[in-house]
Amino acid sequence: MSDTTRGYLRIATEEAFAPPELITLYRDMLDRGIASHGDPGFQSLMGFYTGHRSERTEFVFDRLQDLGAARIADMDATGIDHQVISLTSPGTQILGTADAVAMATLANDQLAEAVRRHPDRFSGLTAIAPQDPEHAAKEIERGHRELGLKGVIINSHTQGEYLDDPKFWAIFEAAEALDTPVYLHPNTPSPRMIGPLLDAGLDGAIYGFGVETGMHLLRIITAGVFDRFPRLKMVVGHLGEALPFWLYRLDYMHGASVRAGRYPFMKPLERNVSDYLRENVWVTTSGMPWAPAIMFCREVLGPERVLYAMDYPYQYAPDEVTAQDNLPLSSADLKVFYQTTAEELFHL
Structure with missing residues (x-):
């Protein structure tokens, strides 16, 4: 429950769920050896969670499928007032097009119903099937206008394809028109990228997720997506x-590459790479409750660009909340960090 003496609400903004039907579909794919088009990342990630019984895997799978009492009890135990919930990775993006469209629709309907039951505790993001960009754009509008969802979740690459390809830009057009943010969440690296990471056990959250998703965002920036869709x-x-730790080098090397004409497909941008990261991108603290890094990001991106997330249920650690309460910030700044930035960004 909310602690009114604290002076701010804690809104967690990268919190996962999965419909039971999706978990069943994943299990079936793995049991039949499909692993969707030979994707070793899917086999590594979901093969672990579906095939290894442990306290951790059972907790994660139980809580992913709960949009009620157990989730709210965990929120109360850690002092989380509100969750912004989205479909877990890899979501629909590992599926064939027809199944992906159907699963996105089902997930959005289930999440919207949970939000209606618990409007003070939950908000949700719209899942889409990027495999069908035109349908995805329509689902973004349905999620926004009919279901009351507050953004869009995309779990990075879709079977090795990235959103810098203009064939996906109907998704960005719809999101910009509705002023609804797109959350680019990690996926395991694509089959073309995963090899040396998987060989060393580094393909997942320890490193591979960040490498893959950071690269994806850079592809979006350098392809000129934010010049085409400036809002x-x-x-x-x-x-x-x-990426915040690379701002200087990204600007320097992107400019040098463009001037040299090294890559015919790398065109000049209207702004520096770092400008897009400061003006079109927000970052959350999911999985990174580390004061030096949080304060650095606030310094180089701006305090209004950094907001709280837990990464529930994958990283459920109550002491991490206390650690972020103890950031060297005023009560007013903590309110921006925990509450008002999320309210403004997601229109809560």
């Missing part, structure tokens, strides 16, 4: 998947 808002977790 588009994107959100990335894990403190920006390390």
Whole structure:
């Protein structure tokens, strides 16, 4: 329950769920050895969670499928007032087009119903099937106008394809028109990328997620997506998947590459790479409750661009909430960090 003496609400903005039907579909794919088009990342990630019984895997799968009492009890136990909930990775994006469209529709209907039951505790993001960009754009509008969802979740690459390809830009057009943010959430690296990471056990959250998603966001920026859609808002977790720490070098090397004409497909942009990261992108602290990194991101991106997330249920650690309460920030700044930035960005 909310602690009115604290002076701010804690709104967690990268919190996952999965319909039971999707978990069943994943299990079936793995049991039949499909692993969707030979994707070793899907096999590594969901093969672990579906095939290894442990306290951790059972907790994660139980809580992913709960949009009621157990989730709210965990929120109360950690002092989380409100969750912005989205479909877990890899979501629909590992599926064939027809199944992906159907599962996105089902997930959005289930999440919207949970929000209606618990409007003070839950908000949700619209899941889409990027495999069908035109349908995805329509689902973004349905989620926004009919279901009351507050953004869009995309779990990074879709079977090795990235959103810098203009064939996907109907998704960005719809999100910009509705002023609804796109949350670019990690996926395991694509089959063309995963090899040396998987060989070392680094393909998942320890490193591969961040490498893959940071690269994806850079592809979006350098392809000119934000020049084409200047009001588009994107959100990335894990403190920006390390990109804030590369701002200087990204600007320097992008400019050098363009001037040299090294890549015919790399065209000049209207602004520096760092400008898009400061003006079109927000970062959350999901999985990264580390004060030095949080304060650095606030310094280089701006305090209004950094907001709280837990990464529930994958990283459910109550002491991390206390750690972020103890950031060297005033009560007013903590309110921006925990509450008002999320309210403004997601129109809560």
